[in-house]
Structure formats: structure tokens, C-alpha cells
Amino acid sequence: MSEVVIVGGGVIGTATAHALVERGITDITIVDRDTVGSGGTGRSAGIIRCHYGVSSVCALAVASLEFFENAQDILGSAIGFEQVGYLVGVGEENLEPFRASLANQRSLGVDTREIGQGEAKQLWPTAFVDDFATFCYEPRGGYADGYATAQAYAGWLRSHGVAIRQGTAVKAIRTDGQQVSGVELADGEIIAAAAVVLAAGAWSVPLLAPLGIELPIQPMLIQEVLIDPGVDLGAPPVFSDLVAKQYVHLRGGEMLFGNSSGKGATRPVDDPDSYPAHASNAAIEATAEKALHRFPGIADPRVATTSTGVIDQTPDNNPIISATRYDGLILATGMSGHGYKIAPAIGQLTADLIVGAQTVLPNVRAADFRLSRFAEDDLLVSPFAYQGTAGIR
Numbered sequence: 001m002s003e004v005v006i007v008g009g010g011v012i013g014t015a016t017a018h019a020l021v022e023r024g025i026t027d028i029t030i031v032d033r034d035t036v037g038s039g040g041t042g043r044s045a046g047i048i049r050c051h052y053g054v055s056s057v058c059a060l061a062v063a064s065l066e067f068f069e070n071a072q073d074i075l076g077s078a079i080g081f082e083q084v085g086y087l088v089g090v091g092e093e094n095l096e097p098f099r100a101s102l103a104n105q106r107s108l109g110v111d112t113r114e115i116g117q118g119e120a121k122q123l124w125p126t127a128f129v130d131d132f133a134t135f136c137y138e139p140r141g142g143y144a145d146g147y148a149t150a151q152a153y154a155g156w157l158r159s160h161g162v163a164i165r166q167g168t169a170v171k172a173i174r175t176d177g178q179q180v181s182g183v184e185l186a187d188g189e190i191i192a193a194a195a196v197v198l199a200a201g202a203w204s205v206p207l208l209a210p211l212g213i214e215l216p217i218q219p220m221l222i223q224e225v226l227i228d229p230g231v232d233l234g235a236p237p238v239f240s241d242l243v244a245k246q247y248v249h250l251r252g253g254e255m256l257f258g259n260s261s262g263k264g265a266t267r268p269v270d271d272p273d274s275y276p277a278h279a280s281n282a283a284i285e286a287t288a289e290k291a292l293h294r295f296p297g298i299a300d301p302r303v304a305t306t307s308t309g310v311i312d313q314t315p316d317n318n319p320i321i322s323a324t325r326y327d328g329l330i331l332a333t334g335m336s337g338h339g340y341k342i343a344p345a346i347g348q349l350t351a352d353l354i355v356g357a358q359t360v361l362p363n364v365r366a367a368d369f370r371l372s373r374f375a376e377d378d379l380l381v382s383p384f385a386y387q388g389t390a391g392i393r
Contacts, residue, residue, distance in 0.1 A: 002027050002029040002193045003027035003028065004025060004197065005182060005191050005197070006029070006197040007031055008198070010042075010199065011150045014036065015346060016347040018156065018344075019351035023355060025355070031168040032168065034166065036151055037150030040201050040202075040312070041340065042147040044146035045224065045247070046144045047143050047249065048340075050105060051088055051101075054318060056368040060364060062362075063361050064342050076159075077148070077156070082142045082144070084141075084238065085237035086138040086240070087137050087138075091242070092133045098136070102114060116135070119135070124237070124239060126295050127297065128296050170184070171183075172210060173329065175326055178326055182196065183196060195329075196329050197331075198333060201310075201312040202311075211329075213324060213325070215320070216314055216374045219310045220311050220312075224258045226254045227291055231299070246287070248294075256307075259283070261388060275310055312334050312335055315379060316381055320333050320370075321350055324371065
């Protein structure tokens with residue numbers, strides 16, 4: 001028997017447990033079918049930014065940034081946070097929503113400012129910047145290591161009495177009438193609990209279906225390409241290029257490229273356990289073409305390796321953090337690729353739902369993330385949507 005069982009040992013599940021312990025709840029069991037951080041968390045690009053058009057998501061990112069900046073002191077372990085800054089460049093077609101979004105971000109506490117081509121060129125000397133209309137720069141942004149973050153959370157949780165069971169697959173969520181009663185493991189063991197948090201990403205869908213809850217989540221393949229630039233690039237900021245529709249940051253001296261357009265490198269998959277281990281030739285070629293255009297100052301780039309993973313995408317590309325028709329059954333899923341950036345605050349918001357408290361996170365409306373918004377046709381979308389990249393903004 002545990003007071004709370006959390007299904008999923010990624011950064012969302014461990015952040016939720018951390019928030020519960022901070023509220024005095026330590027009778028918690030985290031179960032993961034593999035190991036802590038082995039799912040989507042371990043494959044995350046780890047970008048940390050607050051550049052969001054949806055106010056509640058932006059506010060979650062602001063609150064999470066405070067945690068990331070102090071994570072080593074809080075958790076007692078490093079998470080690999082490199083606070084190199086975050087740069088965004090847009091074309092003329094997105095100038096109006098971009099500036100409106102920046103104004104809204106600043107009203108929510110984001111340290112961001114518009115900069116010109118000259119300053120952007122100083123930040124990324126090897127980049128071609130003439131096809132951008134303008135840029136913004138978040139000096140507090142950067143990137144960290146998703147796997148290291150989950151492991152740091154786990155170490156802290158164990159020291160505070162939280163049980164973490166790895167290699168423990170959940171077969172079913174158990175209910176008693178309209179009340180959740182625990183989980184049934186693959187080997188038949190029952191862990192009774194007053195509350196169950198489902199934080200298993202795309203793997204959450206089949207666990208809810210027998211309860212008559214349909215999660216509008218589509219597993220999506222993400223393909224990233226790491227390029228060896230052949231030169232020391234120093235420590236430039238993470239660069240979100242909304243003209244070529246790509247993002248890039250350094251990882252161990254290599255440039256990690258991802259596709260921001262949703263075309264070519266991203267596609268639906270039927271089974272989140274069955275997807276290619278390496279990026280396709282088409283994805284590699286598309287990345288190489290974009291990279292050569294954007295970074296002509298890199299004389300001899302070479303593809304070093306590729307990375308693939310699956311995200312749990314919702315119809316509006318925003319998370320589900322929600323109670324359900326079953327008392328005590330809480331959802332923290334459907335992160336749509338944003339989960340790492342906002343995980344610490346999502347943990348707090350999920351803990352609020354468990355204990356029945358109103359959230360005290362500034363500028364966050366908990367109702368924005370309710371599951372019922374999809375049935376109500378009240379999707380959570382940005383009023384400042386960018387052409388070509390609306391899903392990530």
C-alpha cells in the first residue's frame with residue numbers, strides 16, 4: 001500500500017514526487033517498466049526556454065527555470081545545465097505575432113529582448129543571418145541533460161523515503177467504483193494506493209482505454225542529427241531558427257539539429273515501442289541542406305550520429321495535467337515535446353491536483369490543461385501563432 005503510485009519514472013513522474021515530498025507526502029511508489037529516465041526523458045534535446053505564446057505554458061516555463069538554475073543545490077546532483085542563452089530568429093511573415101508574443105512573455109516575467117542581426121551575428125559568428133527580420137534573446141535559457149535530471153531527482157527522492165521500482169511494468173490501473181484503488185503489475189502484484197498519477201507519455205493511452213478514457217495522444221517520431229563542425233564553436237546560445245524551421249545547440253562540441261517544421265523529420269507511429277533507431281536518409285539530407293545554408297562559416301561539417309525518439313503529441317500540442325472521472329486518478333501526460341522545459345512546474349501542478357489545492361504558481365490557470373478541453377473543442381492555442389511553426393509556439 002502506498003499513498004500515491006506514480007506510473008512513469010521520467011522527469012515528469014520524478015518532478016511530481018519531488019513536489020509531493022515538499023508538501024510532506026513521502027509514502028510514494030514510482031514504478032517504471034525500464035529504468036529512471038529511460039523513456040522520452042532520456043532522449044530529450046534538453047532545451048530550456050520560456051519562449052511560449054500560451055500564457056500558462058510560458059508561466060510554467062518561468063517557474064521551472066528557477067528550479068533548473070538552482071537544481072544542483074536543491075537535488076544535490078548536477079543536471080548538466082549550460083546556461084548559454086536562447087536565441088530565436090523569425091522572418092517578415094512572423095514579425096507581428098513575434099513582437100506581440102515577446103510583450104506577453106515579458107509581462108509574465110520572462111527576461112527576453114529583441115535584438116538585431118548584428119548582435120545575433122556576435123552570438124553565432126558562423127551563422128548566416130541576412131534572411132531573418134529580427135531576433136530575440138533570452139540570456140537565462142540554455143540546455144541541460146534530461147537523463148541526468150531524472151537521475152538527480154531519483155537520488156533525492158530515495159534519500160527522502162520514496163520507493164522507486166525499476167523494471168516494473170504496469171498491466172492495469174485498478175478502480176473501485178469511481179475511485180482509483182491502485183495498479184496491477186505485469187506479474188500480477190497489486191500495489192494499492194489512494195491516488196495514481198499516470199505520467200507514462202504515449203504509453204499512458206493503453207492503460208486508460210480499459211477505463212473508458214480515451215486519451216487524444218498520437219505517438220510522433222522525432223529525428224535529430226548531430227553534426228561535427230570540425231571547429232571549436234565556443235558556447236553559443238541555443239538557436240531556434242524559425243526561417244529554416246530548425247533548432248540547434250551544442251552537445252559535447254557537436255551540433256544537435258532538430259526539425260521545427262514537423263515535415264520530414266517528424267511523423268506518426270502506431271506503436272511507441274516500434275520506431276527506427278536511426279534517422280532516415282531523407283531526414284539527414286534535409287538537415288544537412290539546412291545546416292549548410294545557415295552555417296556557411298563551418299568549413300567541413302560531418303554527420304557524427306543521429307538520435308530518434310517518440311513524443312506524446314496532443315491535438316493542440318500542449319500537455320494534459322488533469323483529474324479524471326475516477327477520484328484519485330491524475331494525468332500528467334501528452335507533453336508534446338515540451339515536457340522537460342516545464343517539468344518542475346508540472347510536478348507542482350500535478351501535486352496540487354492530488355492534494356486538492358489551488359495552484360499558487362503565478363499566471364498558471366490549471367483548468368487550461370484539463371482533459372475535457374478536447375471534447376469541449378476549447379483547445380489551448382497561442383494567440384500569437386507563428387506561420388509554419390504554430391505547434392511549438
